[in-house]
Amino acid sequence: KAGVTQTPRYLIKTRGQQVTLSCSPISGHRSVSWYQQTPGQGLQFLFEYFSETQRNKGNFPGRFSGRQFSNSRSEMNVSTLELGDSALYLCASSFGQGEAFFGQGTRLTVV
Amino acid sequence: QKEVEQNSGPLSVPEGAIASLNCTYSDRGSQSFFWYRQYSGKSPELIMSIYSNGDKEDGRFTAQLNKASQYVSLLIRDSQPSDSATYLCAVIQGSARQLTFGSGTQLTVLP
Numbered sequence: 001k002a003g004v005t006q007t008p009r010y011l012i013k014t015r016g017q018q019v020t021l022s023c024s025p026i027s028g029h030r031s032v033s034w035y036q037q038t039p040g041q042g043l044q045f046l047f048e049y050f051s052e053t054q055r056n057k058g059n060f061p062g063r064f065s066g067r068q069f070s071n072s073r074s075e076m077n078v079s080t081l082e083l084g085d086s087a088l089y090l091c092a093s094s095f096g097q098g099e100a101f102f103g104q105g106t107r108l109t110v111v
Numbered sequence: 112q113k114e115v116e117q118n119s120g121p122l123s124v125p126e127g128a129i130a131s132l133n134c135t136y137s138d139r140g141s142q143s144f145f146w147y148r149q150y151s152g153k154s155p156e157l158i159m160s161i162y163s164n165g166d167k168e169d170g171r172f173t174a175q176l177n178k179a180s181q182y183v184s185l186l187i188r189d190s191q192p193s194d195s196a197t198y199l200c201a202v203i204q205g206s207a208r209q210l211t212f213g214s215g216t217q218l219t220v221l222p
Contacts, residue, residue: 033208050208099157102154102155
């Protein structure tokens with residue numbers, strides 16, 4: 001069974017640009033969550049989607065957005081990038097409210 | 112603010128010893144508890160989940176949950192150098208659907 005797949009693995013963007021990250025969950029998992037990990041703040045919850053609906057959102061500015069497609073694949077978008085957005089972005093999929101499995105992450109560097 | 116706290120570490124143990132990792136949480140309504148292992152530069156990997164009071168064993172790992180005292184712990188028996196990683200405690204608090212993570216404990220197993 002394939003795991004959670006995130007693309008791309010690495011990104012370098014310039015301040016002010018926007019970026020879109022993609023996540024394909026484990027087959028059969030309908031819940032996809034996104035997290036930001038930085039050395040200073042640790043793992044922080046961004047948002048969670050289930051059946052194409054955002055069910056929960058963390059405390060991040062509106063520049064961070066996401067969506068989920070009918071096949072459960074999800075994308076997150078960050079607009080007007082800031083240096084502080086440099087982080088490892090992690091996607092996790094789960095079946096219901098059980099165990100969550102993470103993808104390999106996308107390492108975003110904003111310069 | 113609902114929090115998950117872990118002993119900050121770093122924690123060093125000799126090879127073959129028992130490593131003990133602790134975590135406390137603030138929300139008494141929490142029902143689901145997880146331990147993740149994260150190697151440097153990698154994404155978190157789920158190693159244990161526990162939902163009811165008591166012990167749960169899986170190989171060399173034992174998770175312990177005490178809801179009355181609001182703590183969850185992870186014991187690693189016969190620690191190996193390959194166990195050297197950061198261990199993250201995660202909790203689904205109350206009716207939330209997202210994982211709230213502790214800051215992690217860095218474990219080093221010395222050969």
